[in-house]
Amino acid sequence: MTAAPIAIRRLTTVDEAQIRELADVLCDCVAGGASVSFMLPLSQARAEAFWRDVAGGVARGERALLVAQDAQGAIVGTVQLVLAQPENQPHRADVAKMLVHRRARRQGIAARLMRAVESEAATEGKSLLVLDTATGGDAERLYGGLGWQRCGVVPGYALWPDGGLCGTTIFFKPVDAITAP
Numbered sequence: 001m002t003a004a005p006i007a008i009r010r011l012t013t014v015d016e017a018q019i020r021e022l023a024d025v026l027c028d029c030v031a032g033g034a035s036v037s038f039m040l041p042l043s044q045a046r047a048e049a050f051w052r053d054v055a056g057g058v059a060r061g062e063r064a065l066l067v068a069q070d071a072q073g074a075i076v077g078t079v080q081l082v083l084a085q086p087e088n089q090p091h092r093a094d095v096a097k098m099l100v101h102r103r104a105r106r107q108g109i110a111a112r113l114m115r116a117v118e119s120e121a122a123t124e125g126k127s128l129l130v131l132d133t134a135t136g137g138d139a140e141r142l143y144g145g146l147g148w149q150r151c152g153v154v155p156g157y158a159l160w161p162d163g164g165l166c167g168t169t170i171f172f173k174p175v176d177a178i179t180a181p
Helices: 016-031 044-059 109-123 139-144
Strands: 006-009 063-069 076-083 093-102 129-132 149-159 165-174
Touching: 006 109, 016 044, 016 076, 016 093, 044 063, 044 093, 076 109, 093 109, 109 139, 129 139, 139 165
Parallel strands: 093 129
Antiparallel strands: 006 063, 063 076, 076 093, 129 165, 149 165
């Protein structure tokens, strides 16, 4: 069985329909147990408010927002590149909120989003990328497999959406280690 084609693109503006779709992805990931800053129950309204804030950052040039869209154009995944950094760190960016809807997983979308965000970082003139992820999950294995270097684990750093403590693993990747998608 061949997976439906997925398009990865950067949004330079974010409209209300896209905010609703992004909120759907976020709500699904949190409902599936992803520790991505939100607790259960996550309402659609709260998720949309988050994405409106992100849209503001996109409009101000503080963030690059990439989405994965299925053959019908629906957003099934996303990742952000946080470009706005302190003045002594203009060379780096943070990768944040790499999310793939559960219905679209196991198709290589997360890896494609990561390669695309790495490429965007190079385009933006960044030489170092940093991210953190819940320890022991699929994302941790994905990042290691994509050449990200593990710095270490902070035990009990955050909460799972249902309230239990989880560790966070910190990764980095020099942009010169990034290969074209």
